[in-house]
Amino acid sequence: MKIGITCYPTYGGSGVVATELGIELAARGHQIHFITYSQPFRLTGREANIFFHEVTVTNYPLFEHPPYDLALATRMAEVAEFYSLDLLHVHYAIPHSVSALLAKQMLADRNRTLPIITTLHGTDITLVGLDRSYLPITRFGIIRSDGVTSISEYLCDRTREAFNVTSEIAVIRNFVNCDVYVRKPELVAAMRPRFAQPNERLLVHLSNFRPVKRVLDVIEVFARVSRALPARLMLIGDGPDRSLAEHLALHHGIQDRVHFLGKQDNVNELLPLADLMLMPSEMESFGLAALEAMACSVPAIATRVGGVPELIDDQINGLLFEVGDVDSMADAAVRLLLDQTRLNELATAARKTAQDRFCASRIIPLYEDYYRRVIDRT
Numbered sequence: 097m098k099i100g101i102t103c104y105p106t107y108g109g110s111g112v113v114a115t116e117l118g119i120e121l122a123a124r125g126h127q128i129h130f131i132t133y134s135q136p137f138r139l140t141g142r143e144a145n146i147f148f149h150e151v152t153v154t155n156y157p158l159f160e161h162p163p164y165d166l167a168l169a170t171r172m173a174e175v176a177e178f179y180s181l182d183l184l185h186v187h188y189a190i191p192h193s194v195s196a197l198l199a200k201q202m203l204a205d206r207n208r209t210l211p212i213i214t215t216l217h218g219t220d221i222t223l224v225g226l227d228r229s230y231l232p233i234t235r236f237g238i239i240r241s242d243g244v245t246s247i248s249e250y251l252c253d254r255t256r257e258a259f260n261v262t263s264e265i266a267v268i269r270n271f272v273n274c275d276v277y278v279r280k281p282e283l284v285a286a287m288r289p290r291f292a293q294p295n296e297r298l299l300v301h302l303s304n305f306r307p308v309k310r311v312l313d314v315i316e317v318f319a320r321v322s323r324a325l326p327a328r329l330m331l332i333g334d335g336p337d338r339s340l341a342e343h344l345a346l347h348h349g350i351q352d353r354v355h356f357l358g359k360q361d362n363v364n365e366l367l368p369l370a371d372l373m374l375m376p377s378e379m380e381s382f383g384l385a386a387l388e389a390m391a392c393s394v395p396a397i398a399t400r401v402g403g404v405p406e407l408i409d410d411q412i413n414g415l416l417f418e419v420g421d422v423d424s425m426a427d428a429a430v431r432l433l434l435d436q437t438r439l440n441e442l443a444t445a446a447r448k449t450a451q452d453r454f455c456a457s458r459i460i461p462l463y464e465d466y467y468r469r470v471i472d473r474t
């Protein structure tokens with residue numbers, strides 16, 4: 097198939113899923129066209145079967161807000177026509193589904209069909225889409241798409257209830273490439289000394305440092321852990337709450353024990369170095385960061401929110417807590433980090449969950465089947 101993909105290329109889990117999906121589909125012989133404002137950050141630009149089409153927004157003194165959505169729609173229509181795309185798959189409803197609908201109409205005027213699929217990721221439904229100014233257009237984008245998928249059962253239910261959507265929403269969960277995200281002992285032995293001494297435990301957090309991720313809770317939990325045992329924390333990612341997190345680390349006097357790594361390309365090499373992940377989010381429609389850690393045999397201490405319980409079975413492959421309960425999270429982390437047998441049990445179960453239920457090799461065929469169904473009925 098020839099598939100167009102649009103996403104936010106530089107920021108957030110939806111862009112990661114879209115990019116990894118494109119890479120996996122290309123490896124299975126499909127021709128993939130990314131239509132985005134910059135090259136998705138997990139692409140090298142050297143992958144076979146992958147093409148990148150930049151969306152440039154022409155500015156004009158009259159435009160206080162340059163119309164990105166229209167530039168995107170135009171580019172979508174151009175690429176779809178030039179390369180005879182079989183379908184366009186957009187990630188994150190706003191504004192991508194609406195731009196895709198415009199592109200579809202532009203092509204219909206030229207007697208060409210362009211099926212469009214929208215994948216809902218989270219804040220497009222739970223936060224931004226619920227804003228009164230965006231709700232009607234988000235609903236319109238969803239109900240007029242030829243196919244809609246959601247990354248968890250939770251998000252599917254939320255969408256139905258918040259947007260009064262009765263049409264089909266296929267649940268296709270987030271995935272991870274279990275060959276890429278895997279603990280390789282030689283690599284861990286070589287890289288871990290950069291971040292922790294042999295007698296120290298290493299904790300990790302990975303996010304875009306938005307308030308919804310509660311990075312300050314990560315610091316609070318780690319401050320308590322490091323009072324109880326020798327430990328260090330790796331923070332991967334960047335975003336609005338980074339300075340607050342740095343300030344809080346200084347306040348607790350643990351700044352020398354915290355590695356602020358910023359955005360990193362080699363997340364698959366960094367995650368396996370850790371013993372434990374912290375994901376204390378206010379909301380996660382799925383929790384891709386935890387899945388990536390679990391595939392690397394790193395269990396997560398996380399919050400019982402949104403779609404997280406669809407990934408983490410409390411006490412089996414990770415531990416779940418209420419949002420903001422940093423004391424309980426810290427107590428549990430300390431107990432676990434002092435009990436290697438229990439930690440190994442959770443780590444093994446975490447890896448098994450990733451392999452058995454969320455491996456790319458299981459999930460990508462679900463997308464392929466869904467694409468065929470949508471193409472056949474459009």
Ligand code: GMT
Nearest residue numbers: 108109110217218379380381382383384
């Ligand atoms: O929260 C993020 O990391 C960004 C956000 C996005 O839409 O880009 O992530 C959402 O999509 C991810 C990939 O499908 C999910 O794993 C995250 O749980 C979800 N985030 C939220 O729901 C807050």
